[in-house]
Amino acid sequence: MQKQITLPITGMTCANCVSTVEKGLKKLDGVAEASVNLAAEKATVTYDAEKLKEADLIGRVELVGYGVPSASIDLAITGMTCANCVATVEKGLKKLEGILDANVNLATEKATVTYVPGQVNRRDMARQVERIGYGIVEAADEQGMEDAERAARVAEVKRQEQLFLVGVIFTLPLFLMSMARDFSLLGDWAHEPWVNVIFWALATPVQFYTGWQYYVGGYKALRNGSANMDVLVALGSSVAYIYSIIVTLGKFLSSSAMMARHVYFETAAAIITLIVVGKLLEARAKGQTSEAIKKLMGLRAKTARIVQAGQEIDVPIDQVEVGDVVIVRPGEKIPVDGVVVEGSSAVDESMITGESLPVDKLAGDKVTGATINKQGLLKFQATAVGRQTALAQIIKLVEQAQGSKAPIQKLADQVAAVFVPAVIVTALATFAIWMILAPEVGFVGALIRLVAVLVIACPCAMGLATPTAVMVGTGKGAENGILFKSSAALETAHKLTAVVLDKTGTITKGQPTVTDVITLPFDLPSPSRGEGPGMGEADVLRIAASAERGSEHPLGVAIVEAAKAQSLALAEPQGFQSIAGQGIRAEVDGQKVLVGNLKLMEVEHIKLNGMKTGADRLQAEAKTAMWVAVDGRAVGLIAVADTIKEGSREAIDEMHRLGLHVAMITGDNRATAEAIAQEAGVDTVFADVLPADKAAHVQQLQAQGHVVGMVGDGINDAPALAQANVGIAIGTGTDVAMEAADVTLMRGDLRSVPQALRLSRATIRTIKENLFWAFGYNVILIPIAAGILYPFNWAPDILRQLHPILAAFAMAFSSVSVVGNSLRLRRKRV
Numbered sequence: 044m045q046k047q048i049t050l051p052i053t054g055m056t057c058a059n060c061v062s063t064v065e066k067g068l069k070k071l072d073g074v075a076e077a078s079v080n081l082a083a084e085k086a087t088v089t090y091d092a093e094k095l096k097e098a099d100l101i102g103r104v105e106l107v108g109y110g111v112p113s114a115s116i117d118l119a120i121t122g123m124t125c126a127n128c129v130a131t132v133e134k135g136l137k138k139l140e141g142i143l144d145a146n147v148n149l150a151t152e153k154a155t156v157t158y159v160p161g162q163v164n165r166r167d168m169a170r171q172v173e174r175i176g177y178g179i180v181e182a183a184d185e186q187g188m189e190d191a192e193r194a195a196r197v198a199e200v201k202r203q204e205q206l207f208l209v210g211v212i213f214t215l216p217l218f219l220m221s222m223a224r225d226f227s228l229l230g231d232w233a234h235e236p237w238v239n240v241i242f243w244a245l246a247t248p249v250q251f252y253t254g255w256q257y258y259v260g261g262y263k264a265l266r267n268g269s270a271n272m273d274v275l276v277a278l279g280s281s282v283a284y285i286y287s288i289i290v291t292l293g294k295f296l297s298s299s300a301m302m303a304r305h306v307y308f309e310t311a312a313a314i315i316t317l318i319v320v321g322k323l324l325e326a327r328a329k330g331q332t333s334e335a336i337k338k339l340m341g342l343r344a345k346t347a348r349i350v351q352a353g354q355e356i357d358v359p360i361d362q363v364e365v366g367d368v369v370i371v372r373p374g375e376k377i378p379v380d381g382v383v384v385e386g387s388s389a390v391d392e393s394m395i396t397g398e399s400l401p402v403d404k405l406a407g408d409k410v411t412g413a414t415i416n417k418q419g420l421l422k423f424q425a426t427a428v429g430r431q432t433a434l435a436q437i438i439k440l441v442e443q444a445q446g447s448k449a450p451i452q453k454l455a456d457q458v459a460a461v462f463v464p465a466v467i468v469t470a471l472a473t474f475a476i477w478m479i480l481a482p483e484v485g486f487v488g489a490l491i492r493l494v495a496v497l498v499i500a501c502p503c504a505m506g507l508a509t510p511t512a513v514m515v516g517t518g519k520g521a522e523n524g525i526l527f528k529s530s531a532a533l534e535t536a537h538k539l540t541a542v543v544l545d546k547t548g549t550i551t552k553g554q555p556t557v558t559d560v561i562t563l564p565f566d567l568p569s570p571s572r573g574e575g576p577g578m579g580e581a582d583v584l585r586i587a588a589s590a591e592r593g594s595e596h597p598l599g600v601a602i603v604e605a606a607k608a609q610s611l612a613l614a615e616p617q618g619f620q621s622i623a624g625q626g627i628r629a630e631v632d633g634q635k636v637l638v639g640n641l642k643l644m645e646v647e648h649i650k651l652n653g654m655k656t657g658a659d660r661l662q663a664e665a666k667t668a669m670w671v672a673v674d675g676r677a678v679g680l681i682a683v684a685d686t687i688k689e690g691s692r693e694a695i696d697e698m699h700r701l702g703l704h705v706a707m708i709t710g711d712n713r714a715t716a717e718a719i720a721q722e723a724g725v726d727t728v729f730a731d732v733l734p735a736d737k738a739a740h741v742q743q744l745q746a747q748g749h750v751v752g753m754v755g756d757g758i759n760d761a762p763a764l765a766q767a768n769v770g771i772a773i774g775t776g777t778d779v780a781m782e783a784a785d786v787t788l789m790r791g792d793l794r795s796v797p798q799a800l801r802l803s804r805a806t807i808r809t810i811k812e813n814l815f816w817a818f819g820y821n822v823i824l825i826p827i828a829a830g831i832l833y834p835f836n837w838a839p840d841i842l843r844q845l846h847p848i849l850a851a852f853a854m855a856f857s858s859v860s861v862v863g864n865s866l867r868l869r870r871k872r873v
Contacts, residue, residue, distance in 0.1 A: 044091065044092045044093055045075065045089060045090070045091060045092070046089070046090060046091075046092040046140075047087065047088065047089045047090075048087075048088055048090070048097060048100070048140060048141075048162065049085050049086070049087045049088075049161070049162070050085065050086045050088065050097075050100065050101065050104065050111050050159060050162075051084060051085055051111060051112055051159065051160065051161055052064060052079065052084050052085060052086050052104060052109055052110070052111060053084065053109060053110040053111070053112055054108065054109040054110050055079075055081055055084060055109060057081075058081065060081070060109070061079045061080075061081050063107050063108070063109075064077075064079045064086055064104060064107060064109055065077045065078070065079050065086075066107075067103050067104065067106065067107035068086065068088055068100065068103055068104070070103075071090070071095060071099065071100070071103055072094060072095075073090050073091040073093075073094030073095040074088060074089070074090045074091075074095065074100075075089045075090060075091070076088070076089040077089075086104070088100055097140070097141070097142075097143060097159070098143055098144075101113075101143070101159075111159060112159070112160060113143055113157055113158065113159055113160075114157070114158060114159075114160050115155060115156065115157050115158075116155075116156050116158070116165060116168070117153050117154070117155055117156075117442075117446065118153065118154040118156060118165075118168060118169070118172065118179055119152060119153055119179065119180035119191070119192045119195065120132060120147065120152050120153065120154055120172060120177050120178065120179065120180075121152065121177060121178035121179070121180060121195055121199070122176065122177040122178050122260070123147075123149055123152060123177060124260060124271060124272050124273060124322070124503065125149070125271050125272040125273075125459070125502040125503045125505075125506050126149065126455065126456065126459030126462070126502050126503070126505050126506030127264065127269055127270065127271035127272065127459055127460075127462070127463055127502055127506075128149070128177070128260075128264070128271050128506075129147045129148075129149050129456075129459070129506055130269065130456065130459060130460055131175060131176075131177075131264060131267050131269050131271070132145075132147045132154060132172060132175065132177060133145045133146070133147050133154075134267075134269075135171055135172065135174070135175040135267065136154065136156055136168060136171060136172070138171070139163050139167060139168065139171055140162055140163060141158050141159045141161075141162025141163030142156060142157075142158050142163060142168075143157040143158060143159065144156070144157040145157075146446065146447065146448050148445070148446050148447075148448070148510045149506040149507055149510055150329060150332055150445075150507055150510035150511045150513075150514050151333065151442075151445050151446055151510065151514065152196075153446050154172075155446045155447070156168060169181070175263070175267050176260075176262075176263025176264070176266065176267065177263075180192050180195050196326070196330055199326055200323065200326050200327060200330070203319060203322055203323040203326055204323060206252070206253045206256070206319050207253070207316065207319045207320060207323050209248060209249070209252055209253050210249050210253040210312070210315060210316035210319055211316060213245045213246070213248050213249050213312065214245075214249055214309070214312040214313055214315075214316040216245060217242055217245040217246060217249075217308060217309045217312055218309045218312070218313055220238075220241075220242070221242065221308070221309040222309075224238070236291070236294040236295050239287075239290070239291040239294065239306050239308075240291060242287070242291075242306060242308040242309065243287070243288065243291055243306075243308055245308070245312070246284060246287070246308035246309070246311055246312045249311070249312040249315050249316060250280065250281075250284050250311060250312065250315065253315050253316065253319055254276070254277070254280060254315035254319075256273070257273040257276040257277040257280075257315070257318075258273075258277050259273075260272075260273030260274075260277075261273040261274040261276075261277040261278075269463075270463035270464055270467065271463060271502065272463070272501070272502050272503055274463055274467075275463060275466060275467075275497050275498065275500055276314070276315070276318055276497075276498065278467070278470075278497050279314055279494045279497035279498040279847065279851075280311045280314045280315050280494075280498075281311070282490065282493065282494050282497070283307040283308075283310045283311040283314070283494050283847065284307075284308065284311035286307060286490060287306035287307050287308045287311065290305070290306050291306060305487070307491075307494075307847075309848075310494070310846075310847050310848055313848045313851060314494075314498050314847060314848065314850075314851040315851075317848070317851040317852050317854075317855045318498075318851055318854060318855050320855055321854065321855025321856055321857075321858060321859055322855075324855075324856075324859045325503070325507075325858050325859050325862055328859060328862035328863060328866060329507075329511065329862060331866055331869075332511050332514040332515050332518075332862065332865060332866065333445075333514055333518070334518065334869070335441070335515075335517075335518025335519060335521055335522055336438065336441055336442065336445070336518055336521075338522070339434065339437060339438050339441065339521060340438060342376075342394050342413035342434060343360065343412070343413060343434060344360050344376045344377070344378035344379075344412065344413065345359070345360055346358065346359055346360060346378070347359075347360055347363045347367075347369055347378035347379065348369065348370045348371070348372075349363060349367045349368060349369050349370070350367075350368040350369075350370065350422075355370055360378055360379070361429065363378060363379050363425055363428050364425065364428060365425055365426060365427070365428055366424065366425060367424070367425045368384065368422060368423070368424055368425075369381060369422070369423055369424075369425055370420070370421070370422050371416045371420070371421045371422075371423070372416070372420055373388070373416055373417065373418055373419060373420065374415070374416065374417070375415075375416055376413065376414070376415055376416075377390065377410050377411065377412055377413065377414050377415070377416055377421075377423075378412055379412040379425045379427065379428045379432055380409070380410065380411055380412050380425070380426050380427035380428075380431075380432045380433055381409070381410055381423035381424050381425045381426050381427075382407065382408070382409055382410070382423055382424050382426055383404050383405060383406050383407060383408050383409075383410060383421055383422070383423045384406060384422055384423055384424050385406060385421075385422040386406070386419050386420050386421045386422050387403070387404060387405045387406075387419050387421075388403075388404050388416050388417060388418045388419035388420070388421050389401035389402065389403050389404070389417045389418050389419075390402050390403075390404050390410060390414050390415065390416055390417060390421075391414060391415040391417055392411060392414045394413060394414065394415075395411050395413065395414060395433060395434065395437070395524065395789055396524040396774070396789040396790045397522065397523040397524035397525070397789065397790060397795075398524065398790050398792070401417050404421065409426075410423050411432075411433045411434070412427075412432045412433065412434050413432075413434045437521060437526060437789075440521075440526045440527075440528060440787070441517050441518065441520075441521045441526065443528065443529065444513070444517040444526075444527045444528060444529050444530055444532075444533065445510070445513060445514045445517050445518075445530075447513075447529040447530045447531065448509075448510075448530060449509050449513055449530035449531060449533065449534045449810070450531055450534055451509060451534055451807070451810055451811075451814070452508075452509040452510070454814075455505045455506065455508060455509060455814060455817070458505060458818070459502050459505050459506060462500070462502045462505070462821075463500075463502060466496065466497065466500040466825070467497070469496055469825060469829065470493045470496040470497045471493070473489070473492050473493055473496050473828075473829040473830070474489045474490065474492065474493040475489075477489035477492055477830065481833075488844075491844075491846070491847060492828065492829055492830050492844075492845075494847040494850075495828035495829075495845050495846070495847045495850040496825060496828045496829050496850075498828075498847050498850045498851045498854055499824050499825060499828040499845070499850035499851075499853055499854050500821060500825055500854070501817075501820060501821060501854045501857040501858060503857070503858035504813070504816065504817035504820060504821075504857045504858045504860075504861045505814070505817040505818070505821075507813075507817075507858055507861050507862055507865075508810060508813035508814045508816075508817045508861050509530075509810050509813070509814070511813070511861065511862050511865035511866075512806055512809040512810045512813060512864075512865040512868065513530040513533060513806065513810070514865070515806075515809075515865050515866060515868040515869055516533060516802060516803075516805070516806030516809070516868055517530070517533065518869075519802060519868055519869060519871065519873070520533075520799065520802050520873075523795075523798060523802075523873055524774070524788060524789035524790050524795060525786065525787075525788060525789070525795060525798060525799045525802060525873075526786065526787040526788075526789065527785070527786055527799075527803075528784070528785050528786065528787070529785065531785075532769055532785035532786055533803055533806055533807075534803070534807055535750070535768055535769050535785075536752065536769050536785075536786065536799060536800055536803035537800070537803040537804045537806075537807040538750045538768070539703060539750050539751070539752045539768065539769060539800060540702075540703065540704060540748075540749045540750050540751075541703060541704040541705070541706065541744050541749035541750070541751050541752070542698055542703050542704070542705050542706070542751070542752045542753075542754060542796065543706045543707075543708055543729075543740070543741055543744065543751060543752070543753045543754065543763070543767070544695075544705065544706070544707050544708070544725065544754045544755075544793070545707075545708055545709070545737075545753075545754065545755035545756065545760050545763075546685075546707055546708065546709035546711065546716070546719060547685060547709065548755075548756040548773065548791075549754055549755055549756055549773055549793065550687060550688065550691045550695075550707060550719065550723050550725075550793065551685040551686060551687055551688060551691075551719065552685060552686055552687075552688050553685065553756075554597065554601070554685065555597050555598055555600075555601040555667070555683045555684065555685055556601055556604075556605070556683065556684065556685070556686045557584070557601055557602060557604075557605035557681060557682070557683055558666055558682045558683065558684050558686060559661060559666065559680070559681070559682035560580040560583055560584050560679060560680070560681050560682075561654070561657045561661075561679060561680040561681075561682070562578055562579060562580055562582075562583050562678065562679045563578065563652055563654070563677070563678055563679065578678050578679060580679075581609065581611060583671050583678055583679035583681065584602070584605060584606050584609065584611060584681065585606055585611040585612070585613065585614075586614075586631050586632075586634070586636055586671065586673065586678075587602050587606075587636070587638045587669070587671045587679075587681055588602050588603045588605070588606030588607075588611065588613055589606075589613045589614040589615075589616055589629075589631045589632075589636075590616050590619070590627060590628075590629040590631050590636040590637075590638050591603050591616075591627060591638060592613060592615070592616055592619075593616055593619035593621075593627075593629065594619075594621065594627055596621070596627075598667065598669060598683050599627065599638070601683050602638070602669070602681060602683070614631050614632050616629035616630065616631055616636075617629065617630040617631075618630045622639065622643060624642075625639045625640055625642050625643035625646065626638050626639015626640060626643040626669070626670075627639060634673050634674055635673070635674050635675070636671070636672070636673055637649065637670070637671070637672040637673075638669055638670070638671050638672075638681075639669065639670060640668075640669070640670065641655075641658065641668075641670060643670065644670050644672060644677065647672070647675075648675075649670070649672045649675060649676065649677055650675065650676045650677060651670075651677050652676060652677045652678075654670075654677050654679075654680055657680055658670070658680055661680065661682045662714075663714070663718070664682075664684075664718055665684060665711075665714065665715040665716075665717075665718030665719055666682040666683065666684040667682065667683045667684060668680050668681075668682055669681040669682070669683055687719065687722055687723055688791070688792070688793060689792075690792050690793060690794045691723055691793045692722070692723055692724055693794060694792075694793035694794040694795075694796055694797055695723055695724045695725060695793070696724060697794070697797040698796065698797050698800075699724075701797060701800055701801070703800075704726050704727070704744075704749065705724075705725045705726050705727075706725060706726060706727040706728070706729060706740075706744065707719070707720050707723065707725040707727070707728050707729065708729040708732050708737055708740055708763070709728075709729070709730055709732060710731065710732055710733065710734070711730060711731075712730060712731060713728075713730040713731060715730075716728050716730035716731075717730070734759030735759075735762070737753075737755075737759070737760065737762065737763035738762040738763045738765070738766040740763075741753055741763050741766045741767050742766060745768070750768045751767045751768050751769075752767055752768065752769040752770075752771055752796075752800075753766070753767035753769075753770050753771065754771045754772075754773065754793070754796055755770075755771075755772065755773070756772065756773040756791075760772075760783075761782075761783040762783075764783040764784045764785075765783045769785050769786060770783055770784040770785050770786070771784055771785070771786045771787075771788060771796060771799065772784035772786070772787050772788065773788050773790075773791050773793075773795075774787055774788050774789040774790055774791060786799055798873045799873075801873050802871070802873045805868060805871050805873070806868060809864060809865055809867070809868055812864055813861045813864055813865065816857075816860065816861060816864070817857070817861060820853075820857050824845075824850075824853060827842055827845055828845045828850050830843070830844065830845075
């Protein structure tokens with residue numbers, strides 16, 4: 044079948060580009076004609092739709108070096124009930140020209156559609172969804188869409204409650220009267236034909252009001268060439284209802300064949316009412332699976348206090364612009380992201396990072412929207428508003444992960460595609476087998492088993508098994524500052540056998556800190572004290588920090604910070620001079636001070652006073668030894684090192700407990716790297732590694748059979764993060780690292796890594812439990828409903844001849860149990 048498509052092309056600059064694209068497309072088997080217009084930047088292609096798909100054409104354009112722009116959109120779908128509905132919507136959307144992919148999630152009730160702009164638009168997609176029998180939630184803007192989705196879910200719960208109420212009002216008296224008659228509690232009058240008419244009258248509102256949704260859903264599914272749960276419920280209840288009508292009419296006509304037969308109006312009514320109960324509980328439980336995303340959305344501030352023309356005014360949050368100066372008083376919520384320009388405070392960032400301790404903020408520090416100002420007044424300049432804020436990005440990531448499909452779901456989708464037709468065939472085969480092989484059971488016995496098979500089968504549980512667990516797992520992660528980009532990343536993380544940790548900024552703080560101050564033995568003279576004893580540690584640190592006050596070098600800054608931390612009174616240096624590659628010189632309190640490396644001491648002919656041994660020991664511990672000399676003599680050593688972060692050793696020990704091989708990768712020399720590795724407790728060290736070679740070392744571990752996770756924070760970690768099976772970016776790192784990663788940790792704490800892995804394992808374990816239940820339920824109970832246990836006297840009678848009402852009860856609670864099991868993840872401690 045010949046089709047024509049027009050694709051937008053990017054990257055073309057001349058006639059040669061046109062020729063390249065045309066030739067590339069024409070080489071595909073199935074392309075009849077390809078014409079490219081440089082001015083319009085479009086390619087019109089005629090091709091055989093049986094041989095090629097649009098994705099093949101786009102892939103070819105990209106292969107020859109050009110691009111086809113694509114976009115993604117989320118559609119909120121209403122009316123889906125099971126995995127078959129998911130397949131129907133996906134198939135329907137993919138039929139539209141310009142749709143590259145469509146993923147539908149039953150738990151979130153959303154379709155994520157990738158399409159070619161210009162070929163198809165949202166209106167076309169909405170019409171297609173409605174044409175195949177489902178609904179679309181419409182809204183003017185993003186906030187309106189969230190409100191509309193919420194309103195649609197509330198309306199659905201209320202509708203199911205109303206249907207359930209009507210079902211109970213009519214089913215309860217019908218069921219009680221029927222049971223009382225069966226147990227001869229009502230007298231002979233209860234067996235009169237007119238009593239069946241009362242039963243008929245009570246069952247009809249349940250069948251055609253409470254159960255009408257199943258007829259509509261079943262009709263739409265069959266119209267689209269598929270079958271879903273609605274078909275099974277409508278068939279099962281209708282068989283019992285119609286059979287009962289025939290018996291009732293037969294008794295009025297005094298048909299001898301019908302006089303002794305029992306009616307099953309209560310069975311038909313109970314089937315529908317019980318399944319509505321299940322749907323109602325499922326709708327409520329599904330609402331709880333998205334509790335985390337609702338909490339995140341609820342964190343957003345509604346208003347902000349900004350300074351305009353010297354006046355403080357309160358404005359709606361969407362009117363705040365980048366560059367506005369925002370004022371936040373103690374106890375108030377920080378409305379948008381920004382940088383503090385005035386004031387100091389402690390800010391509670393637990394809702395974003397999961398870190399319970401407040402973080403001190405001073406001028407120049409970044410603040411994040413939705414966090415709480417705990418103490419002082421802060422004045423900050425807005426740097427990100429609306430969709431660009433950290434909270435908006437987190438919500439987007441979580442929604443993206445929840446809407447994606449995990450690879451483990453593939454089997455459930457494949458089974459769901461053939462499940463309902465297979466159940467219908469099984470039900471008919473059950474009826475035929477009982478009629479042929481066990482004629483003593485009779486028509487009614489065979490019919491009851493047919494109804495039981497139709498009603499007990501549950502494709503819903505299979506459709507909900509994976510997405511509900513993914514929703515709860517990713518939401519739980521977001522609450523703890525762990526953001527999974529996709530459900531595939533969540534699944535792969537549980538398979539990791541090795542973790543590679545970048546050293547700087549990941550294991551270590553990424554900034555030098557003073558670790559040791561070594562002074563002259565007190566029996567040696569110090570130049571600052573004449574022939575008296577040597578200086579104390581505080582004296583050495585004070586004089587070095589005073590000299591370094593003019594320095595911008597990280598090592599000098601570290602010395603000054605250490606002195607400030609001890610509240611030492613620093614002097615103003617005179618004649619400050621920086622000596623490239625060696626250190627600095629300055630005059631402090633009238634003394635000539637040198638602070639630098641051994642080379643500086645040698646060039647300046649400084650007397651080392653026997654301190655070389657101490658310097659060698661510090662270097663062996665992967666520390667940088669800074670010599671301090673006063674008036675021509677060494678008076679002390681200050682050791683500066685990039686120290687291990689608090690919690691790094693604990694995190695690595697936890698990774699070992701999880702059975703992981705832990706490697707460290709660094710550009711540092713072997714001796715320094717080994718010293719850090721020994722302190723941190725890693726298994727393997729990759730030292731002297733150039734930034735471009737980090738990915739090769741990840742590949743090396745993969746070649747050894749490891750499933751590798753890479754943890755990093757810098758731009759130079761991005762290739763390794765992309766190469767790893769799971770890239771994990773520390774949230775204090777660069778945007779480039781986060782973009783390349785599959786998982787983002789909002790805290791700079793390495794302990795988040797084992798937390799993420801434990802959460803992944805718990806989520807996948809829950810998914811497997813759900814799938815085991817969903818498949819096991821159907822594999823075990825469908826044969827029981829068909830009567831496989833009937834020949835075995837040891838089996839309970841309730842199972843040997845499973846009544847359709849019990850089958851409906853089991854079916855109603857199968858999907859609820861899957862959602863309930865997923866909700867247990869919310870209580871999981873990570």
